[in-house]
Amino acid sequence: MQLKIGELAKRAGLTIRTLHHYDAIGLLSPSVRSETGYRLYSLSDVARLHQIQAIKQLGFSLSDVREMLAGNQISGPELIRQQRILLDRQIEHAARLRDCLVLLEEQIATGQEPTIAVWLSTLELMALHGKYFSNDEIKAMRSRKQQASELSEAGWQQLFSNAGQLMQAAIAHTDPRAYALACDWIERAHRLAGGDALMMQRLGQMHQSEPALQERSGASPAMLDYLKRAFIHGSFAIFEKYLASAELAAIRANIFHAFDAWPMLVIRVRQEFDNGTSPQAPVVRQLAAEWQALFHKTYGNGNPQLAEKMAAALDKETEWSATRGVDAALLAFLFPEKAKSRDKNFQRAKVK
Structure with missing residues (x-):
């Protein structure tokens, strides 16, 4: 199969002007001429175009692309592998962006109109989760949050608000009310992690290590220590x-x-x-x-x-x-x- 310039441009998602430019700089030229004088692109030409676009997607300039192809610096299989890796990253980024939008939906569902600060803090929160959990783990936790309101962001904020009230009232961690709240905290973390103790440990590490998350959830290191002591004392x-x-x-x-x-x-x-x-x-x-x-x-x-x-x-x-x-x-x-x-x-x- 051989393609005219317009056909190839349409199939490749490029403009005819771009293909003319590639021809002018010696990067890609039609290698076949029809009986009627049309210049046509062959299978090898299309494969070369794929290489050009793939290398460009990896962040290289057209001059770099020309040098790499001229020197056979990258093989076909390796180029495809690099493309796949790039696509995996893009998919992961898109999934995290979707998670960000879900969180914003939760915010709007409570009747609050997100401000710039809310947008930015939500994006920051998504970046934090990405440091500690895989995309599949984030997706699983998001599903659990959607199925149980007490696991949502608002649910956690309410729990930590209750803990803050106990602390402000100088209720000792030895008090049964503190133990009941600590048990609720542990049980929710267990459910959010799907019963995975390793994930629970990472959830705790994230809350202990990230000031932005502490500020957003209302759970300070002192509050987490209070809940730990209450749970230990009661249990x-x-x-x-x-x-x-x-x-x-x-x-x-x-x-x-x-x-x-x-x-x-x-x-x-x-x-x-x-x-x-x-x-x-x-x-x-x-x-x-x-x-x-x-x-x-x-x-x-x-x-x-x-x-x-x-x-x-x-x-x-x-x-x-x-x-x-x-x-x-x-x-x-x-x-x-x-x-x-x-x-x-x-x-x-x-x-x-």
Whole structure:
């Protein structure tokens, strides 16, 4: 198939003037002449035009394009790969722009007319999310926000406004109202992340590290610390029957500083467990060592007897541990010798 200049211009989305210019500078000239004298573009000419336009899209000038094609500096497959990468970036940018518009729709739905400041802050927010999450993750979170109003931007702002009111009223983090709000905070983050603990950790990191997001949501670092302390205090109340007040206070203080360390360690162990890694594999033994060190640091507070008391309490409160991803099967995988010893003691007790 051979094309006249007008046909090629229309199919390629170019003007006839552009193709004439390419011909004049020696970049692309029709290589066939018909019996009637028309200059026609052949298959090889069309392929060259594709190369020209592709290289231009990568940001090169026409003189650069001519030099690259003359020197065969870029192959056809590599050029197509570079085009695909560029297109992927454009698609990602378009998806983020769409997310931006969705957020603005939420703003308008509340009856507020977006100002320039709102437009700019929304764009800034989209850029922040892009630093921490993939486009697919952003899309999934956007879908969850659309399905539940409490996960929307307005929903989060209301939650943090409630937390701010408690703090302004000097309500201690030990108050049941603070614990209820902290549980709501954790539960919402869990739902927004689709139950993905790693994503929850990144959500927390984003809120802690980005002042623009803190200002927009109303969640300052001090407020996030308040909610963390409230959640830890309330969730550890179950151990009051096992430990003295001073012992439990020390553990709560240590857990606050290891708030993110434990979930991340549990995730790493769970990944090896789910992958079928042998409990004797070096990676699992290393994880077991990290687990013991973190356990003694957070639950022992430098006191081996306290760590033993907490371990005994956790053995009895298996449901509490299970809700945090730590069940008997995972512990047996991590500490197989302890599991065998526990089973032997259980069998002896049955015989007696």
